[in-house]
Structure formats: structure tokens, C-alpha cells
Amino acid sequence: MQTPPPQPAPTAPVATTRLPLAARLLLLILAVAVPPLVGLGLAMMNVNEGALLHSARELHLSIALDVRRALREELERARQQSAAIGYLMLAPDVGTQEEREKLADSQLAFSTSLDFVSFYSLEGERLGTLKARGVAEPDTPATLPTALLTEVPEQGLRVLGLTMAGELPSLRVLQRASVEGKPLAYLLTHVRLKPLVDQLQVLSTEWDGLEEGVYVVDAERRVVLHPTRSRLGASLAESDFFAAIGREVSFHSDFVAASDFEAEMPMFGALVTVPEVGWAIVVQRSQPLTFKTLRDMRLSVGLALGLCALVALVGAWLGARQLSRPIQALVRATRSIAARSFTQVEGEVETRADELGHLGRSLGEMARSLESSEKELVEQTRVRTALSRYLSADVVELIAREPGRLRLGGERREVTVLFSDVCGFTRLSESLPPETVVALLNELFTFATEIIHRRGGIIDKFIGDSVMAVWGTPESHPDDARQAVEAAMELRRWVETGNRRWRQKWGVEIQLAMGLHTGTVVAGNLGSEKRMEYTVIGDAVNVAARLESMAQPGQILVSAATRERLGEEAEVLRHLGERALHGRNATTQVFEVAA
Template identity: 35%
Template sequence: MTSPPARVRLSLRARWTVVLLSLVLAAIGVYALLGAQIQRRGLSEAERALQVAVIDHVADLFLQNLADAADATHRVGLILTEASINDDEARLRLAQDALARADALAQVAIYAPDGALIDAIARKNIASETPPARVPAGHDWLAPAYHDGIATLRYLEPVDRDGERRAFVLGTLGPGLATRLADLSRDRFDGRDDGLLVLDSEQRVLVGPADGPLAVGSSLRGSDLLQHIAVPEAGFAVDFAAATEYSDATGEAMVGSLRAIAPLGLAVVVRRPASAVYTSLRAAQELLLLAGAALAVVAVVIGGWLAGRTTKSLARLVTLTRAYARRDFTARWTLRSGDEMDLLGGAMGDMADQLAAGEREIERRAAVEADLSRFLPAEVARSIAAGEHTLALGGQRRSVSVLFADVVSFTSFAETAAPEQVVAFLNELFTVLSEVVFRHGGTVDKFIGDCVMAIFGAPEDQPDHAARALAAAEDMHRFVETSAPAWKQKYGVEARLGIGVNTGEALVGNLGSERRMEYTAIGDAINVAARLEGLARPGQTLVTAELARAAGDGFDFASCGEHPLRGKKLPVEILELR
């Protein structure tokens, strides 16, 4: 008896080869004629969407840089005119430190109330122009100045204290913003320096290439893209945007977009050759015509027979994909096509099961972590949620460094100030001090009144925990010294920190009761650090000799001799961090 012939399984690849090269390509001639316009419109819309995204990014970048520069100029002006700083050299160091942290600024000049130039400080390694001998007219961001193909933006602000004009401060924007925009132009627009421009209120190029018809300082009024865009009577001081296709001065077809930055009276222009935008369209048309001529006959003969079965499988696969996108992980592949589509549908069902299980686990961990983070440090909460740490009472002996930072003379401030002011000041202080601790890899253990306690070396091992604690102490003093004038004016508090740091073995873990526990460190090393903080004068950091040895050679100390500490039988050698 002759056995029945084996059924031939037509693979998905074979089906697509036949169907796409027959059924779809049978209509390729019509698509080449009618689809060209659709493709061109789609490419044009995609290009404009890209240009709008770049413009939005540039506008945000420009506004952020100008806001940072204005804020930094304001802070430097406050430092330079702060009457409570009697040491001119210290005042200059604070101002230079504030300027060094302001990446957007190149130079800050200060003028007397009568408008005469007093002095100027400039960022290192950045060439800056000599500031004007007299304070310029105007306020806030002044009109751009152009010289030798370079645009200069300056921010002017009067400094008033107690109702009296103390000075004027003039900040000059650095070259960093222009450099970033030039790099962005080359990266996004085929290496062109003129793909991205910023125009001032007079329609001159504020940011652009160094030379050529669109060089910095050149006017675009009535030329290039502006010859086809009607700018409102109010100029760029009102919100408006436009897009157009045009020919530039050389006759090259271009696609361009413009958007005004109304708060600054500026505009961002993005321009790109049409040939680069529609390159894929020409290539697609040539390919479609060539393939259509070669495969039209095959498409007419075979395409109709296979189209129905494959289209049905693809439609079901699309439906399944959309169900999973809606997180409906119960949907399953139900067709039986006899080819690789069945394998793919089954694999997608397995994937849905794994995704559902993964989401449940993520939700469980997130819920646990959210609950625990209200009581425990974030690192400990994450490890408990991941199953790496238990909630049992107890701890382990660890070598750690402990830092106590306290606001000196806080009690007198709390007695006279309103409770709302006290809380607002502490919230500002603790927010930044916590960020300093986190930046150096520490854990904020607790807040005790106006004091913060931080641990370094737990829960994660840190061989350099002593150096991390000292670096955090230095950063805390810098922040408070910089912010003290503003706090004095805002809250009426003389903010200075006294800090004590010690290292040694401590018991670290969950302490308390079964119903209420907290993650903390207990031991003599912690007690000594707290005593040192109580001895520290305003602006002083006191450490033990053990911590100084553990921190290494990167710090400077001055010996304060041996001192008796409450709870210690023998005097303790104390050093001051310089």
C-alpha cells in the first residue's frame, strides 16, 4: 500500500518571499506614482517633527543657561556686597567659588552705585573681554553686542540692601552654550554649522557659524528662511512658529522651521537641505520601479492565492501584540497556520506569562520598599524588598565612620523665630546636607532637632569610609558658608555648622522592638563623635586621631591636644580639620 505523500510545510519566509514579491509588487507601479506624494508628505512631516523637537530642546537649553547665568550673577553680587563679610580676601574667594560653580558664566563685573567699574572676576581658562568702564544702560539681559564675529550676552542687575542701592553686577555669558549648540547642529544636521541658528530681536544671527552669509552678527531680515515667513509686528516677543521650504542664497532647496522664544525676544531657526530630507524618497522610488518591472508577472499569478492565509495570520499577530501592549496578558494565539507563525504565537504566550509574573514581582517589591522607606534608610529598604536583608532585630559589628553636624547657636534662633520659619530653615538645611551625605555614599541615620547624624561604611562596605566622611564635612561647611548670607536675610539666622567625626567599631542594624524599630548604629565611636560635635565651634570640624589616621594623606589637620570627654575615662586626642 502506498503511503500518502507528506504534507509540504510552506515556511513563513517562503510565504513572505512569494507574497511580498508577487501580490504587493504587482501594485508597485501604482504605488510608485501615487505613493510618492504620500512618502514625501510623511518625510516632510517627520523632518518638521525632528526640527520642532530640536528647536524645543534648544529653547529649553537657552532658557536654562540664561536662568543659571542670571542666578549665578545674582549670587556673586550678594557675596561681593555682603556687609557681614569683613575679610575682602575671603569675600573674593567666596565670589570666585560661586563663579566656578556657574558653568554658564565667563565673567562677573561689579560697579559702584554711581556706575563706575570697581572690579571684575573671570573664569579660568576662558578668554573674556574687558568689561565696560561704566555700567551699561538697561537691566536684566542687555541687547547682544557683536565684535569680530562673536556675540556677547550680558546680564545686569542692581544690588539693593536695606532700601539702598549698593552696587550693580554685570554677568557675561560664557562660550559654552554657543559651543554646545554648534555641536548639536553638526550632530543632527549632517555636519553643517548652519543647520541651527539663534536670532536676536533685530533678526541678526546670535548663534551660528563663524563665517559665511549666516555668520554671527549677520542680518537675516528679508533673506534666507525669513523671506518666506511673516514675522509679527512685535517681532520675537510673542509666541509664534512657522515652517517653510525655500531656496537659500546659493539656490539650494532647503526645509526650515522657526520658533520664537518670547520671554527673551529671540528665535531658534533649524534649516536643512531638501536633498538630505528626501534622499530616501528618491532611493525608494528607483527601487520600487526596478523591482516592479522585474516581478509584476509573478505577483499577478501567485499573490492572490497566498495573500488570504498570511494576512489572516499577521492580523491575528497584530491583535495579540496590541493586547499585550494593553497589558492583557491572558490573550493567546488561537490560529493553526502550520508554519513558524504557530511557534511565534506560542512564544509570545510564554513571554506574556513571564511579563505578568515580572510585573507582579515588581509591584510587590515597590509596595514593600515604599512602606519600609518611611522608617528605614533607602538602601536598607531596597535590600529588604529584594530579599537581601531581613527585618529581624539585631545587628552586626562593623567598622564605620560617623558624622554629627549641628547648627551652632540654633537655640537662640528657635526661641525668637516663628515655628514656621524654624521648620522652613531646617527643611532647606537638611535637604542639602542629606544630598551631600548621599553624594559621598553615606547613609542619613536620623535628624535630632537641628542636628543630622550620618553613617559611612554601612549598610554597604566602604574601605574609604573615613575619607568619605571628612569630604562630606568639608562640602557641608562650603554649602553653609555660601548660603549663610541668604539665610541671614531670609530667616535672620547666623547659620554655621559645628561638626564632629569619628571612626571605629559599632553595632549596626535594626534596633528597637518587634513593633517599632529603626536602622542605626550604637557604640562608643558614635558617642565620641557626638561629644566632638558638641565641642566644635562655628565653622569647625573636630575629629579623633584614629579617624585622621584612617582618612589618609588627603586632608590637613591641626592638633587641639588631649581633652576629657564625658563618658571616657582617659582624655582623647582631638584634631581640627583645616
């Protein structure tokens, strides 16, 4: 009989080795923490790149605006100096002719902008020339065209063009010479632009990449000012920068632009116009120089993120056994807070007696505090946004700071009230469709609101085609009356500008009649507990309204009370005498704001 073969012994099960908690935590962090860190790093790089682009734009525009400010200061300095010389030579009570000439020569000797001043009669005939010592006889015309004389503003310069005084550029300008407001002659002079050229030279040497990148061009895009003389006269009309911002841009209007463009290399440029001269300041620099810090920033962010990841891995390895679950709970809580979901820490973390318990409780308190703060902030923002549509920023801020002011009632305050009304509005409404009338009024009220708020006033109400504005409440200032008068003058100037647009768009023009008065009123909330408005009540409001109804189109009438508070600024007013206001027994001294 055969012996059966032996059966193989059963094999023992292979033991599966589980990864230690530290290794698992490391893998978990690699899988969960690293991708968000990378995403955060990329987001930080993108944010910093956008911030760098914004700062580069602001830097280039700031350089251009500095050059424009320097040019305007040089023109204003020249205007003041030539006006002083004109006054010395023309004023009847200055002294003898010899004394006048000595004073005028002294002015020219110390002038940093002028070498000579030529005097012309009101008919354009040259009367003579006063020049500094050592200066050659200037080449000035014997007569000036009448058409040119009519273009000279009452206050300011009429720029005639650029001329070269040797190696240095000068600007030929013409202005009126007046004594006690009466024009007596015209002054022709050349304004030296050497300080401006020196500033361009400083900019080209102090800023990396601006060696040839800051220059001034005229309306034909020819270079008129540049640190390098060989660049003067060069035409930039076909340059890539003007192609990027638009070749039809007018330099006789305010215009600011910044753009990147392609030339021989990627470039970044900015432009600011000087409307009174018809010039523009251009600043351009290569993009590699503009954004040269971006590469270093990306490397630094990458290294910082790598270091953070390494520290996280080491910390996870050391505390894996006891920290895995509470840490995960804390991480989830912090991520929720970062996502603005203010939930509490999961599990029993807040009940632990160790540091993690303290951290969990602190994190929970922080979440609750942040949630409460966010709700309060959202509510305040909502209230402020809603109120700002109806009230000025000062009134909104006052209500937010002192909610008790919302109750009915008021307080006595001295204020300046302005009424502004569109003249002939009934006739205008008859001749235009209602949609056009509404669009015109909305545009007018938008700019009126901007002007009044910028001058520190508040819009009390719109009454049809009228505006009522108040200065001195809820906060008062020493110059409230002056700000109110200047707001009225600025509104009148703006309407003159707006008429050109409305004439082209709708074929109409408007004029405003305005009245201002200063007096004591009661300022506060009027109405009911459910519906109230912040307004002022008193006789001062009636006086201002009567002055406005008395004013002619384009006229600004001011009471004596407002004139008393203007102080030195009262010289802009012209006395019209005593007037009887409708509905009042006593007469009122009335003044008109000069045009």
C-alpha cells in the same frame, strides 16, 4: 370564446455572489489593520520628533559646555603656571636670584597661556615684570587699588577684563602668590585665549549650520570671542534669542537654557554661563538644519508602514480560508498584550496541532509570564519607592538584593560617623514661627541629604535639628573617611550660601557645628519584627556626638582615628591638642578642618 392570455413564467431568484474569504479578509485588514498602522506611524513620527528635539537641545548644550570647559581649563592652566612662577621668584629656599630668574624664564618660554607676569606688593605697588623673550613690555599699572586687592580670592583668579594682544584676545587676571600658605605678593598677567578661538573656529567648520553660530558674550551681551574678528564687540542685547530666554539673566550665576525662537528664520539656541568670568557661551542654528533629518525619517516610516501593509495583505490572501478565525483570535490576543491586558488566546487555537496551535500556546505562555513579571516588577518598584523615602539608595539596594538583611541583628563594621547640629536652635525657635522653623529645617535637611548621599554616606536619622550620617555601611569603601570630611566641608560651604537666602527671606542666619569620628560599631536592624530601623550602635557614635557638642559654630572637629585614614588629605586639618570629652575618662586628640 376568447383564449386567456398566457401567464408569464416565474423568474428564478438571482443568486447573490458572496465575496471569497480572501477578499473579505483583505477588506477586514484594510478596515482594521491600516488605521492602527497609520496611527502607529503618526505616533512614531511624533515620538521621533520629540526625541530629535531633545537630542538637538542636548547637542547644543553639549557644544556650549565643551567651550566652557575649555575656557575653565585655560584659566586653571594659567593660574597654575603663574603660581609656579610666583613660587620660584618668592620662595626663600629655591636658590639664588639668578637661578630663580632662569627657572621662571624657562616656565614662561614653555607656557602656552602666558607671556608675562607682573609682581605687586601686598600694598599694590608694582615690584617688577618677568616676560618671555621677544615679548614687548606689557602695559601694566604702577599701582593696584586696595579695593581691587581685597577682591582677589585666596585660591583662584580675579578676572579684570578682556584686552587685545595684537589680533588675539587675552584675559587680564590677578591672583595671590603665597608660599607655605602665607601671601607674599600679587601676580598680574594676561591669559591668551587663542586656543579657545581655535576651538570656536573648529566648531564653526565641523558642524553644519554653525558657521556663525558659536560665540562668547559678556554681561552686557557684547561679543567678546568669535572666529570672525569683525563680529567682536557687536551687541546682542536686543537679539531674539535673549528675548526668548529672558533679558535679565545674570551671567555671574550658573544658568543653562535652550530655546527655539524666531529671527530671520526659525532658530534654535542654547546658552551656558561662566559665572567666574561673567560671560556666556551661546550656540544657535537654524531649525531647518537642526531638523533636516525629520523629513527623511517621515518618508522612511511611511514606506515601512506601506510595506508592512502590503505584506499583510498578501499573507492574508494566501491563507484566508484556514487562517481567518485563528488569526483574528491571535491578533486580539496580541493587541491585549500590547495594551498590557494579559488574557489568554480565545477559542480552540491553543488546542490545534499545527503551527498556529504552537503560536497560540507560546502566546499564552508569554502572556502568563509577562503578567507574572509585571506584578513582580510593580511590587519591587512599590517597595523600592516606599523604602527610598526613609533609607539611602545603598540600603534600599541592599534590602532588595538580600531580603534576609531585613531580620533583626547586625554585624561589626568600621565606619565614619558624622554629627551635624544647628547652633543656637533654641533661640532660633523662640524668634521665628514654627512654620518658618520647619521650612528652614526641611530646606537644610534636603540639601544635607543630597550632599551626604552624593558623597556615599547614608542618613542614619534626623534628631530634631541634628543630622547623623554614616560612611562604611552597608557597603564600605577605602575613602569613606575622606568622603565624610569632604561632605562636612561641602555642607559648611552650602550653609554659607543658604544664609544669604535665609537672611533675605526670614532675616536669620544659622551655623552648623560638626563632629566626625571613625571606629568600630555594630551596624544592622534595631527594633522589633514589626518596626525596625537600620542604624549603627557603638562607642564611635558617642565620640562623634561629643565632638559635635564641643565644636563651635561653623567648626568641624575630627578625631585622630579619622585623621589617620585621610592619608595625604590630612593636610587640611589643624591639630587642637588633647581634649577631654564629656562622659569619657580617656582624652582624645582633636583636629579642626580648615575653613
